[in-house]
Amino acid sequence: MKLASTLTRKFHYIFLCIFSGQVFSEASKYNMPHGVTEVSESIFELHMLIMWVCVGIGVVVFGIMFWSLWKYRKSSGAVAAKFDDHFGLEISWTILVAVILVLIAIPSTIVLIQTYDDTEGDINIMVTGYQWKWQYKYLEDDISFFSNLATSQEEIDNQLAKGEYYLREVDEPLVIPINKRIRFLITGNDVIHSWWVPDFAVKQDAVPGFINTAWTNVPEPGIYRGACTELCGLGHAFMPIVVRAVEQEEYDSWVAEKIAFAEQERLLNYKVWTREELVQRGEGVYAKNCIACHQTNGQGLPPVFPALDGSNIVMNDKTRNIEILMEGVRGAAMQSFANQLSEVDIASVITYTRRSWGNNKNGDGEIVEPKEIVDYKNRVEL
Amino acid sequence: MSTIVETHEDHGHHGPAKGLTRWLFTTNHKDIGTLYLWFSFLMLFIGGAMAMVVRAELFEPGLQIIQPEFFNQMTTNHGLIMVFGVIMPAFVGLANWMIPMQIGAPDMALPRLNNLSFWLLPMAFTILLSTLFMEPGGPNFGWTFYAPLSTTYAPDTVTFFIFSIHIMGASSILGSINIITTILNMRAPGLTLMKMPLFCWSWLITAYLLIAVMPVLAGTVTMMLMDIHFGTSFFNAAGGGDPILFQHIFWFFGHPEVYIMILPAFGIVSHVISTFSRKPIFGYSSMVYALTSIAILSFVVWAHHMFTVGMPLAGELFFMYSTMLIAIPTGVKVFNWVATMFKGSISFETPMLFAIAFVALFTIGGFSGLMLTIVPADFQYHDTYFVVAHFHYVLVPGSLFGIFAGVYYWIPKWTGNMYDETLGKLHFWLSFISVNLTFFPMHFVGLAGMPRRYPDYALQFADFNAMASVGAFIFGFSQLLLLFIVIKSIRTGKKASSEVWEDAKGRGLEWTLESPPPYHSFTIQPEVK
Numbered sequence: 001m002k003l004a005s006t007l008t009r010k011f012h013y014i015f016l017c018i019f020s021g022q023v024f025s026e027a028s029k030y031n032m033p034h035g036v037t038e039v040s041e042s043i044f045e046l047h048m049l050i051m052w053v054c055v056g057i058g059v060v061v062f063g064i065m066f067w068s069l070w071k072y073r074k075s076s077g078a079v080a081a082k083f084d085d086h087f088g089l090e091i092s093w094t095i096l097v098a099v100i101l102v103l104i105a106i107p108s109t110i111v112l113i114q115t116y117d118d119t120e121g122d123i124n125i126m127v128t129g130y131q132w133k134w135q136y137k138y139l140e141d142d143i144s145f146f147s148n149l150a151t152s153q154e155e156i157d158n159q160l161a162k163g164e165y166y167l168r169e170v171d172e173p174l175v176i177p178i179n180k181r182i183r184f185l186i187t188g189n190d191v192i193h194s195w196w197v198p199d200f201a202v203k204q205d206a207v208p209g210f211i212n213t214a215w216t217n218v219p220e221p222g223i224y225r226g227a228c229t230e231l232c233g234l235g236h237a238f239m240p241i242v243v244r245a246v247e248q249e250e251y252d253s254w255v256a257e258k259i260a261f262a263e264q265e266r267l268l269n270y271k272v273w274t275r276e277e278l279v280q281r282g283e284g285v286y287a288k289n290c291i292a293c294h295q296t297n298g299q300g301l302p303p304v305f306p307a308l309d310g311s312n313i314v315m316n317d318k319t320r321n322i323e324i325l326m327e328g329v330r331g332a333a334m335q336s337f338a339n340q341l342s343e344v345d346i347a348s349v350i351t352y353t354r355r356s357w358g359n360n361k362n363g364d365g366e367i368v369e370p371k372e373i374v375d376y377k378n379r380v381e382l
Numbered sequence: 383m384s385t386i387v388e389t390h391e392d393h394g395h396h397g398p399a400k401g402l403t404r405w406l407f408t409t410n411h412k413d414i415g416t417l418y419l420w421f422s423f424l425m426l427f428i429g430g431a432m433a434m435v436v437r438a439e440l441f442e443p444g445l446q447i448i449q450p451e452f453f454n455q456m457t458t459n460h461g462l463i464m465v466f467g468v469i470m471p472a473f474v475g476l477a478n479w480m481i482p483m484q485i486g487a488p489d490m491a492l493p494r495l496n497n498l499s500f501w502l503l504p505m506a507f508t509i510l511l512s513t514l515f516m517e518p519g520g521p522n523f524g525w526t527f528y529a530p531l532s533t534t535y536a537p538d539t540v541t542f543f544i545f546s547i548h549i550m551g552a553s554s555i556l557g558s559i560n561i562i563t564t565i566l567n568m569r570a571p572g573l574t575l576m577k578m579p580l581f582c583w584s585w586l587i588t589a590y591l592l593i594a595v596m597p598v599l600a601g602t603v604t605m606m607l608m609d610i611h612f613g614t615s616f617f618n619a620a621g622g623g624d625p626i627l628f629q630h631i632f633w634f635f636g637h638p639e640v641y642i643m644i645l646p647a648f649g650i651v652s653h654v655i656s657t658f659s660r661k662p663i664f665g666y667s668s669m670v671y672a673l674t675s676i677a678i679l680s681f682v683v684w685a686h687h688m689f690t691v692g693m694p695l696a697g698e699l700f701f702m703y704s705t706m707l708i709a710i711p712t713g714v715k716v717f718n719w720v721a722t723m724f725k726g727s728i729s730f731e732t733p734m735l736f737a738i739a740f741v742a743l744f745t746i747g748g749f750s751g752l753m754l755t756i757v758p759a760d761f762q763y764h765d766t767y768f769v770v771a772h773f774h775y776v777l778v779p780g781s782l783f784g785i786f787a788g789v790y791y792w793i794p795k796w797t798g799n800m801y802d803e804t805l806g807k808l809h810f811w812l813s814f815i816s817v818n819l820t821f822f823p824m825h826f827v828g829l830a831g832m833p834r835r836y837p838d839y840a841l842q843f844a845d846f847n848a849m850a851s852v853g854a855f856i857f858g859f860s861q862l863l864l865l866f867i868v869i870k871s872i873r874t875g876k877k878a879s880s881e882v883w884e885d886a887k888g889r890g891l892e893w894t895l896e897s898p899p900p901y902h903s904f905t906i907q908p909e910v911k
Contacts, residue, residue: 028829028830029826029830029842029845029846030826030829030830031826031829031830032762032829032830033830033831039758042758043758043759043761043762046756046758046759047753047756047759047762050752050753050756050759051753054749054750054752054753057749058745058746058749061716061717061720061745062742062745064720064724065720065723065738065741065742068720068723068724068725068726068728069723069728069738072659072723072724072725072726072727072728073728073729073730074660074727074728074729075729078725078726078727078728079727080659080660080661080725080726080727081661081725081726082661082662083664083725084661084662084663084664084665084666085664085665085666085667085668086664086665086721089721090665090668090714090717090718093713093714093717094710094713094714097709097710097713097714098710101706101707101709101710104706104752104756105702105703105706108702108756108757108758108759109699109702111758112695112698112699112702112757112758113695115758115761116695116698131535155444156444156445156838157444157445158444158445158446162443162444162841164841165840166443166840166841167443167838167839167840168840190530190535191528191530191531191534191535192528192530192531192625194690194764194765196765196833198762198831201758201761201762202761203690203761203762203764203765204690204692205690205691205692207619207625207626207691207692208530208619208620208625209618209619209620209624209625210619210624210625210626210692212691212692213692227831227833228833229690229764229765229766229833229834230528230765231454231523231524231528231531231834231835232531233454233522233531233535234449234450234451234454234522235450236450236454236833236835236836236837237450237833237836237837237838237839238450238838301449301451303517303518304451304518304519304537333535
């Protein structure tokens with residue numbers, strides 16, 4: 001590592017004189033970010049090292065080539081030489097390339113070994129990729145939640161001005177304490193996703209059925225943004241990652257709050273809900289989970305994503321409606337929401353779709369109580 | 383034998399048949415070469431139009447023109463068409479035209495097979511493209527079609543996609559068998575392997591690569607077919623399979639495939655640089671050894687496409703080192719091209735311009751390739767626009783410019799007419815400027831964090847994306863100029879001599895034939911000393 005950084009610094013020094021410092025500023029528009037962790041900094045230096053090696057080789061090779069093109073142009077009366085090989089030259093440049101490669105391979109190997117460490121973390125978080133959102137499960141604290149895109153559909157459709165963090169904001173970020181070893185256990189629920197936070201230099205594929213590990217140790221509080229980097233279907237660009245790194249005390253109080261909130265949510269299942277309450281809550285759930293496919297107006301994007309407005313199931317078949325939400329639809333894009341949404345949320349979103357658009361007028365307009373979802377779950381488990 | 387030849391010649395029906403049947407039933411290497419080249423040209427415009435749709439959508443943030451679902455179909459089909467429908471058929475077309483003429487043969491060794499291997503292609507692509515008009519749309523899982531997105535979660539049309547890949551594979555394998563047989567058996571007396579033109583060498587090696595890996599691709603898609611329709615679980619963890627197995631098999635095909643798409647261009651560029659430097663190619667034997675080593679190494683580097691799937695450390699190191707080794711033979715080739723220009727007498731006709739641009743820009747693609755090799759750095763580069771920039775640099779100003787160089791270099795031989803040099807140069811400069819305008823900014827957005835295959839993106843990537851879109855449209859429309867130049871050269875133009883280029887006679891047997899060459903190229907075998 002020492003070698004890589006020394007070499008890189010030397011290169012920096014030389015080329016900073018030529019190019020403006022802009023290129024190296026943080027969060028550059030042109031270059032890889034330094035990031036905030038030790039690993040991300042080593043990787044940045046490695047990247048700059050190899051880039052300057054390439055630039056150096058390029059300058060020499062292209063220099064000779066363009067000089068030859070100019071010097072030996074026929075229009076200036078150049079006469080072609082006859083030689084067609086030179087053993088010494090050919091051997092030397094082969095060896096030269098090999099030597100350069102070895103010099104690059106050494107720091108690369110050192111940094112790679114530094115990143116490979118799958119021992120337990122102080123905090124272990126299970127990261128699961130879904131079409132198209134992330135689920136974070138804190139293994140020690142029994143906290144689990146989904147993180148959805150917070151950018152509104154209107155911004156995406158150019159009906160509203162785009163905010164500063166367009167497509168880089170979520171409703172509920174991952175929260176981690178600083179200066180702790182955080183280990184991520186990464187997997188996928190449906191297709192392969194990839195969890196990437198550039199500032200941590202962590203990118204790991206989320207493969208259904210397998211668990212990959214990655215780790216980080218963030219020294220500075222802050223908000224760090226990332227993205228899904230493995231094509232996972234139509235919502236691939238719409239499942240960003242936001243990590244909030246905070247001081248230990250703030251983290252502890254966040255954990256306590258989350259646990260209390262979960263308890264509160266559980267109690268909601270036993271409350272008797274009015275139609276208006278369900279519809280109101282359902283509207284929020286729908287906006288977060290359903291509009292990417294079924295659209296705000298309930299028209300869907302047929303034929304892949306059917307319309308809910310005017311659908312016979314949504315209007316008149318409550319039993320099947322619940323079943324679809326709980327089991328998904330085999331062979332179609334519709335997934336099971338049984339483990340993604342709370343009972344209250346499932347009940348309210350079904351109620352919302354049954355009471356919205358023209359469905360209230362043309363269908364039976366029946367509502368679904370959270371208890372019915374709890375019952376369904378109990379029945380299926382039996 | 384000689385008596386047969388004589389009686390044959392007496393009939394005097396050596397010209398092509400008339401009308402449509404000439405093209406449907408032809409067994410002539412030039413006619414089939416022409417078919418391949420026109421087919422690939424047509425596909426270039428179809429695949430290019432898809433790229434235009436993609437770039438139009440990416441011109442600014444937000445969803446303007448198309449929805450993500452259609453965007454994914456466009457990127458997927460653009461990739462599949464450019465790989466299997468443009469670059470590969472164009473190289474086979476050039477091989478058909480030039481190999482018999484370069485080795486002093488009358489035709490390809492297996493003419494009827496040749497006809498079959500071409501006519502399979504339009505079938506395959508008709509099937510593939512027809513899926514775009516079906517419900518619920520064509521393949522949308524990327525040209526690398528990773529499972530389970532391409533199996534459990536794929537649209538029903540995936541079955542048509544699998545079938546069309548099978549047909550393309552069969553076409554490639556048959557074509558390769560033909561090329562190998564021709565090169566090994568039909569060389570003129572005295573034309574030993576180590577005297578053979580580099581284009582033939584590059585194709586001989588490419589053909590072996592194709593025969594080795596096309597069946598692997600066929601196996602991959604067959605396993606997909608079984609998973610989708612017959613309840614197997616090759617790529618499904620829930621049934622004991624492994625989605626990563628798909629990637630291993632795919633890239634075992636895929637990496638040799640990327641060399642299949644570049645080696646013939648190496649051959650073409652070597653000829654062009656030598657001819658317009660008026661000097662023999664520097665380091666002929668090291669060129670041959672370099673081609674061979676690249677081909678052999680291509681079988682042991684596949685997992686460098688998969689550094690983030692969760693491989694053990696030893697695996698990452700092995701694939702990093704083996705990939706770095708490829709820089710050695712590739713470097714040797716670049717040095718040899720530069721050394722060929724050194725102390726030459728260089729003129730700058732259109733083929734030479736494309737060849738020079740090839741050397742410079744392919745090398746830039748090689749540099750970003752070397753950067754991608756470095757595993758820790760690849761954690762940041764992987765699946766971003768940096769990768770998109772990398773492979774477009776080696777495929778567009780690499781393979782495609784290689785093909786353009788070949789077309790301009792040989793078209794006077796094919797048609798008997800010189801192409802329009804002024805328009806050719808215009809075509810070059812438009813292509814050269816716009817290709818860099820399109821793909822260079824992609825390095826920046828990639829490094830700054832924009833993942834690939836995104837229909838919409840964050841605001842800080844907007845400037846470079848707009849730039850790339852403008853470049854892409856200029857590049858796309860510039861290719862209409864090439865169409866015009868080719869048609870013009872077929873119909874009219876200054877008559878080309880048999881050697882076409884100054885002192886070309888010594889640079890290959892094709893320049894000893896008149897322009898255009900006789901229907902059965904060499905009816906009398908030439909002697910090579």
